[in-house]
Amino acid sequence: MATSLADVASVFSVFLFHPPAGLLLQFSLAWLVSAGSHMHSSAALLQSYDSLYHDGVRAYFKKDWEKVVTLLEWALQTQDDVSQARLGCHSGCRLDEIARDAEPLVSDLNFFQAVLRRGECLSFCERSRLEPAARAPVSEDVQSDFNKRVPYNFLQVAYYKLKKFDKAVSAAHTFFVSNPNHIEMKMNIRSYRKIKGLSEEAFVDREAQGHWLAYDSAILCEEKNDFVGAMQHWEKCVNESLAALNQCRATCEGPYQYGEDEDYLNDLRDLYQKTAAHFLQVLSCRQGCALQVATKPGRLSAYEDFLPSLFRRLYYSAQAAGLLNQAVQAAKTLQLFYPDDKEINESLQQYLQSEGKDDERTVIAREDVQAFVQQSLEEKRLLFFGVENLGFPSFKDPDPWTPESVVPESLREAWRADQAPYGNESEGHTKEEESVFIEGGSIPLQGVVVAQSSEYLNGSNRVVLDGLLNNEECRTLLQLANIAAAAGDGYRGRRSPHTPHENFQGLTLLRAARLSLDGAINQSDIQLYLNATDRVRRLLQSYFNSPTPLYFSFSHLVCRTAITGQQEGRIDLSHPVHADNCLLDAESQECWKEPPAYIHRDLSAILYLNNDFEGGNLIFTARDGKTVTAEVSPHCGRLVAFTSGSQNPHGVRAVTSGQRCAVALWFTLDESRSDEERKEAEQLINELPEEEDSNEKQVPEPPQALGRTVRGRSETKGTRDEL
Ligand SMILES: O=C(O)CCC(=O)C(=O)O
Ligand SMILES: [Fe+2]
Numbered sequence: 001m002a003t004s005l006a007d008v009a010s011v012f013s014v015f016l017f018h019p020p021a022g023l024l025l026q027f028s029l030a031w032l033v034s035a036g037s038h039m040h041s042s043a044a045l046l047q048s049y050d051s052l053y054h055d056g057v058r059a060y061f062k063k064d065w066e067k068v069v070t071l072l073e074w075a076l077q078t079q080d081d082v083s084q085a086r087l088g089c090h091s092g093c094r095l096d097e098i099a100r101d102a103e104p105l106v107s108d109l110n111f112f113q114a115v116l117r118r119g120e121c122l123s124f125c126e127r128s129r130l131e132p133a134a135r136a137p138v139s140e141d142v143q144s145d146f147n148k149r150v151p152y153n154f155l156q157v158a159y160y161k162l163k164k165f166d167k168a169v170s171a172a173h174t175f176f177v178s179n180p181n182h183i184e185m186k187m188n189i190r191s192y193r194k195i196k197g198l199s200e201e202a203f204v205d206r207e208a209q210g211h212w213l214a215y216d217s218a219i220l221c222e223e224k225n226d227f228v229g230a231m232q233h234w235e236k237c238v239n240e241s242l243a244a245l246n247q248c249r250a251t252c253e254g255p256y257q258y259g260e261d262e263d264y265l266n267d268l269r270d271l272y273q274k275t276a277a278h279f280l281q282v283l284s285c286r287q288g289c290a291l292q293v294a295t296k297p298g299r300l301s302a303y304e305d306f307l308p309s310l311f312r313r314l315y316y317s318a319q320a321a322g323l324l325n326q327a328v329q330a331a332k333t334l335q336l337f338y339p340d341d342k343e344i345n346e347s348l349q350q351y352l353q354s355e356g357k358d359d360e361r362t363v364i365a366r367e368d369v370q371a372f373v374q375q376s377l378e379e380k381r382l383l384f385f386g387v388e389n390l391g392f393p394s395f396k397d398p399d400p401w402t403p404e405s406v407v408p409e410s411l412r413e414a415w416r417a418d419q420a421p422y423g424n425e426s427e428g429h430t431k432e433e434e435s436v437f438i439e440g441g442s443i444p445l446q447g448v449v450v451a452q453s454s455e456y457l458n459g460s461n462r463v464v465l466d467g468l469l470n471n472e473e474c475r476t477l478l479q480l481a482n483i484a485a486a487a488g489d490g491y492r493g494r495r496s497p498h499t500p501h502e503n504f505q506g507l508t509l510l511r512a513a514r515l516s517l518d519g520a521i522n523q524s525d526i527q528l529y530l531n532a533t534d535r536v537r538r539l540l541q542s543y544f545n546s547p548t549p550l551y552f553s554f555s556h557l558v559c560r561t562a563i564t565g566q567q568e569g570r571i572d573l574s575h576p577v578h579a580d581n582c583l584l585d586a587e588s589q590e591c592w593k594e595p596p597a598y599i600h601r602d603l604s605a606i607l608y609l610n611n612d613f614e615g616g617n618l619i620f621t622a623r624d625g626k627t628v629t630a631e632v633s634p635h636c637g638r639l640v641a642f643t644s645g646s647q648n649p650h651g652v653r654a655v656t657s658g659q660r661c662a663v664a665l666w667f668t669l670d671e672s673r674s675d676e677e678r679k680e681a682e683q684l685i686n687e688l689p690e691e692e693d694s695n696e697k698q699v700p701e702p703p704q705a706l707g708r709t710v711r712g713r714s715e716t717k718g719t720r721d722e723l
Contacts, residue, residue, distance in 0.1 A: 045129065045130055045131045045134070046078055046081050046082050046085060046129060046130045046131060046134050047078055047131050047133065047134055048078075048082075048131065048133035048134040048136065048138070049074075049075045049076075049078040049079040049082060049134070049138070049142075049146075050075075050138045050139060050142040051133060052071050052072075052074050052075035052078060053071075053072065053075040053142055053145070053146075053151060054142075055071050056068055056071030056072040056074075056075055056151070056154065057154060059071055060154045060157070060158065063161075065157075065158040065159075065161040065162050066158075066162065068154060068155065068157075068158035069155065069158050069159060069162065069167075072151045072154055072155050072158070073155070075151060076151055078134075079146055082130060082134055083251065085126070085129040085130060086126070086250075086251070087247060087250050087251070088125070088129075089121075089122050089125035089126055089129070090122070090250045090253065091250065092121070092125060093118050093121035093122050093125060094118075137254065137255055148178060148179065149174055149175050149177075149178040149179070149207060149297075150175070152171040152172070152174045152175040152206070153171075153175045153185070155167075155168075155171040156168050156171035156172040156175060156185075156188070159171055165192070165195055165198055165202075166198065166202045168192070169189075169192045169198060169202040169203055170202060170203065170204045170205075170206055171206070172185060172188050172189055172192060173189065173203040173204060173205055174204075174205050174206040174207055176189055177205045177207075177208075177297050177298055178207075178297040178298050179298065180298040183499060183500065183572045184500055186572075187571070189203075205297075207297070209240070209244065209297070210236070210240035210243070210244070211237050211240035211241040211243075211244055211293070212296055212297070214233045214234070214236040214237035214240055215233075215237045217229075217233040218230045218233035218234045218237055218313065218317070221233055221317075222313075222317065225320075227317045227318075227320040227321035228321045228323070230313075230317040230320075230321075231314060231317040231318045231321050231323060231326060234310060234313050234314040234317055235314060235326075237310055238307075238310050238311070238314065238366075241293055241306070241307060241310065242307075242368060242369070242372065244293045245289050245290070245293050245307075245372070248286075248289035248292050248293060249285075249286040249289050252282050252285035252286045252289070253282055256277070256278045256281055257281065264277070264391065264392075264393050265277055273390070276386065276390055277386075277390070277392065280382070280383060280386040280390070280392045280395075281394075283379045283382055283383050283386075284383060284392075284394060284395050286379060287376070287379060287380065287383065287395070287397070287398055287399075288398060290302075290306070290307070290376075290398045290399060291398045293306065294306030294307075299585065301583065301585070301592045301594065302398075304400070305399070305400050305401065307337070307369075308334055308337040308338065308401055311330045311331075311333050311334040311337075311369075312330075312334060314326070314330040315327055315330035315331050315334060315344070318330055319347075324351065325363050327351075328348065328351055328363045329363050329364070329365065329366065331344045331347060331348050332348070332363065332364060332365040333365040333366045333369050333370075335348075335365065336365050336369055336370055336373045337373065337401040338401055376399070377402070377403075377406055380397060380402055380406050380407075381406055383395040384406065384407055384408050384411055385408070387411060388408045388410055388411055396418060397415060397418065397419065400419060402419075435460070435461055435643055435647070436546075436547050436602075436669070437461055437544040437545060437546060437547075437602075437603070437643060438544070438545040439453075439454060439460075439461055439463060439543065439544055439545070440453075440543070440545075441542045441543045441544060441545040442542050442543070443465075443539065443542065443543060444538060444539065444542050445467075445468070445535060445538070445539055447467045448465055448466070448467045448468060448539065449465065449466055449467055450463060450464070450465055451464045451465060451466045451638070452464035452630075452632070456630075457620060457629075457630040457632075458620070458629040458630050459620055459629060459630065459642075459647060459648065460643075460647055461544070461642055461643040461647060461648070462620065462630070462640075462641070462642040462643075462648060463543065463640070463641050463642070464632055464638060464639070464640045465539070465543075465638070465639045465640075465641070466637060466638050466639075467637055468532070468535060468536065468539075468607055468637045468638070468639045469532060469607065469609070469636060469637040470636075470637065471636055471637075473528060473532065473637075474609045474610060474636035474637060476525055476528055477525075477528065477529065477532070477557065477609050477661070477663070478609050478610060478661050479525070480507065480512065480521060480525045480526075480528075480529065480557065481505065481507055481557050481558075481559050481609075481661050482505075482559070483520070483521060499572050499573065499574055499575075499654070500566075501562065501563055501566045501567060501570055501572065501654065502560045502561060502562055502563060502574055502654075502655055503560070503561045503563060504558065504559070504560055504561075505558070505559050505561075506556050506557065506558045506559075507556070507557040507558075508554075508555070508556060508557075508677065509526075509529060509530070509533075509555050509675075509677060509678050509681040510677040510678075510680055510681045510684075512525075512526045512529055512557070512681065513526055513680070513681035513682075513684040513685055514684065516684075516685065517684055517687075523685070526681075526685060527685065529555075529557065529663075530681070530682065530685065532607065532663065533552070533555050533607075533663060533665055536605050536607055536639060536641075536663075536665055537550050537552060537665075537667060539639075540603055540605060540641050540667065543641075544603065544641075546603075546669065547669070548669050549669075549671075550602075550603065550667040550668075550669065551667060551668050551669070551670070551671055551673070551674035551675070552665070552666075552667060552668075552674060552675040552678050553598070553600065553601050553666040553667055553668040553673060553674065553675055554598075554601075554665070554666045554675055554677075555663065555664070555665050555666075555675070555678065556663070556664045556665075557661070557662075557663050557664075558661065558662060558663075558664055559659050559660065559661040560574050560575075560616070560652070560655045560659070560660050560661075561655070561658070561659040561660075562613070562614075562615075562654075562655045562656050562657050562658060562659075564657075567654075567656045567657070570654050570656065572654060573651045573652060573653060573654055574615070574616060574651075574652040574653060574654050574655050574660075575651050575652035576651055577619070577621050577625040577626075577649050577650065577651035578649065578650070578651065579591050579597075579644065579645060579646055579648060579649050579650075580597075580598065580601050580604045580644035580645075580648075580666060581593065581597055581598055581599050581600070581601040581602070581644040581645050582594075582597050582599065582645055582646055583596075583597045584623070584625060584646070584649050586623070586624050586625030586626070589623040589624055590623075591623065591645065591646035591649075593645070598644075598666065600668045600670050600673040601644040601666040601667070601668055602643065602644055602667060602668050602669050602670075603641060603642070603643060603644060603666070603667040604641065604642055604643070604644045604648070604664075604665070604666050604667075605639055605640065605641040605642075605664075605665040605666075605667070606618065606634075606639070606640050606641075606662050606663070606664050606665070607637075607638075607639045607662060607663040607665065608634035608635055608636065608637070608638045608639070608640075608661075608662045609636055609661040609662055609663070610634070610635070610636055610659075610660065610661055611633070611634055611635035611636065612658055613655055613657060613658030613659055613660045614655070614656045614657040614658060615653050615654045615655045615656040615657070615660075616634060616652060616653060616654075616655040616660040617631050617632060617633050617634070617652070617653045618631070618632040618634065618640055618650060618651075618652055618653075619631050619632075619650060619651055619652070619653060620632075620642075620648060620649065620650050621649045621650065621651065622649070623646065623649060625649060625651075634660065634662060644666065
């Protein structure tokens with residue numbers, strides 16, 4: 001298969017590092033001749049792995065399982081080989097090596113001579129290793145499939161059909177590690193565990209990364225108080241992490257990714273400005289590798305301050321194991337990141353002063369880490385320069401250890417704000433956010449009562465209110481959902497976004513307004529949708545004593561329908577446990593307030609429309625996502641409302657028969673995030689000619705089939721329901 005890095009390096013060492021200065025043409029011809037003897041015949045050129053992947057997927061849909069296995073295994077291997085070949089070319093064509101004998105940089109000719117040489121070196125190298133199609137960039141879709149380990153999902157099925165269960169299991173496990181919320185794979189893995197003769201060893205992660213293996217082993221050793229073992233694994237983890245960092249950084253020199261910066265780049269016409277922009281993007285990508293390496297497969301966020309944290313743990317393990325030199329080296333290396341870390345500095349002082357420990361004075365910080373820190377700081381300086389002087393739009397410093405002196409004065413405030421979550425030992429994520437809401441305010445709607453207070457629901461800032469809609473209104477909204485709701489509207493077209501055992505249909509306000517414009521639904525029905533949601537907004541603004549007006553963020557009329565014949569042995573939820581404005585990580589019990597979560601959402605509410613289905617209760621859980629702390633059963637006119645953050649992880653139990661419909665609503669205190677679609681929908685509705693007989697009733701009648709007694713307004717106003 002692939003030739004190793006050493007082969008590539010040996011090709012270069014023959015000639016490339018000492019070309020006659022300035023003779024580019026001769027240089028390339030000579031390189032071709034010289035390298036020719038080492039090169040592979042064109043038959044050995046690496047193919048493009050995306051076409052292998054496409055062919056493999058095609059074979060999958062034709063159920064040609066042997067072919068699936070051959071092509072997808074080949075695609076995976078080729079992807080690895082191509083990236084190794086590219087890495088080899090990059091490390092073999094280093095600018096400082098190529099330009100070693102060049103004149104000092106006195107003019108742009110010298111500079112570009114070095115650049116041209118490197119460009120040429122890379123082209124020759126890649127041409128000698130990769131087929132033309134393999135040199136072209138891979139589409140984002142394929143890239144994303146490989147990143148998410150999708151080929152292993154196909155392979156798993158193919159191996160299963162071919163009855164190669166050990167291979168099917170490792171493919172399934174490899175996919176699942178990176179997609180831990182994939183319910184079907186979870187169930188497949190359960191079934192695999194029941195196959196006789198399959199040992200635990202079959203569950204291998206074929207893409208396991210060395211630093212995470214070492215990380216997990218180190219933690220295990222720590223748990224068993226085996227500190228010598230832990231220290232060795234931490235050391236391995238550091239080495240593997242540095243290798244992974246270097247590998248990631250070497251892949252950053254690809255094409256300019258426009259992304260959101262398109263306007264910025266289009267405005268640049270000049271050679272130097274454009275070159276500078278591309279170079280800055282390369283630097284920004286290299287910096288981003290710190291986060292990439294620190295993100296465990298299957299997790300959404302990086303471990304905070306990853307590399308320094310490894311030295312901290314290495315230091316404690318070495319100390320606990322009584323391995324002084326290693327402890328001192330770890331502490332000194334940590335000082336490279338945090339020269340003012342009080343605890344480490346004091347601890348080091350104690351060592352150095354204690355008797356008979358003179359040797360420790362000679363122990364120095366790891367040199368490779370020192371070089372890394374210097375290089376990284378230099379990159380940050382250049383990036384900040386680019387942001388300050390060239391308008392480079394996108395650099396977010398990934399490290400909490402950057403000293404302020406690296407950041408230009410004019411950017412410090414924004415940089416500090418960006419760094420803030422790092423400030424107090426990850427307080428931003430773990431600490432319970434202080435709520436701006438005070439529950440128990442007045443209830444401005446007649447017939448509406450508190451059915452379950454926070455106290456009853458074992459939490460804070462949670463409430464269940466009954467009487468928001470009468471039966472006729474529920475019927476109308478249910479009808480609206482069923483006539484108009486296109487499968488998946490508001491779910492980016494996906495029919496089963498949360499579970500494969502139910503079909504979801506959603507109706508957004510804007511779509512409802514458009515349908516009513518087309519005459520497909522009654523104007524009065526969409527008015528009801530608008531008015532009912534506005535009732536909820538007014539009610540919650542008052543009940544939660546909102547410090548500012550509440551603005552709509554998103555409204556969604558959603559029905560979940562159990563798919564008959566697919567309910568047996570179901571273990572999943574209709575809606576997995578989550579928080580609405582942060583990413584709940586049940587393992588670490590943290591909730592990361594970062595995109596793709598809708599971080600601007602402050603209050604969540606669900607207005608239920610029916611109860612003629614089985615299952616479907618809303619559950620609140622602790623942060624572990626498992627311990628159920630409260631359960632609410634839906635019915636017509638019942639509203640459950642709660643703050644959208646980490647205090648209120650929640651999910652929906654499986655709907656095992658029938659259809660469960662509700663209007664899900666989210667509110668924000670940030671006016672700039674208020675729902676533009678709602679405004680557009682309102683405008684559309686206002687343009688419609690008035691219907692003669694509007695069904696809309698401002699004051700809903702009390703619903704009939706409530707499970708509990710409905711209390712009058714005077715009894716509940718401004719108080720909690722005692723239960
Ligand atoms: O329908 C429900 O009860 C809850 C839905 C939910 O949590 C959500 O859509 O975020
Ligand atoms: Fe939710």
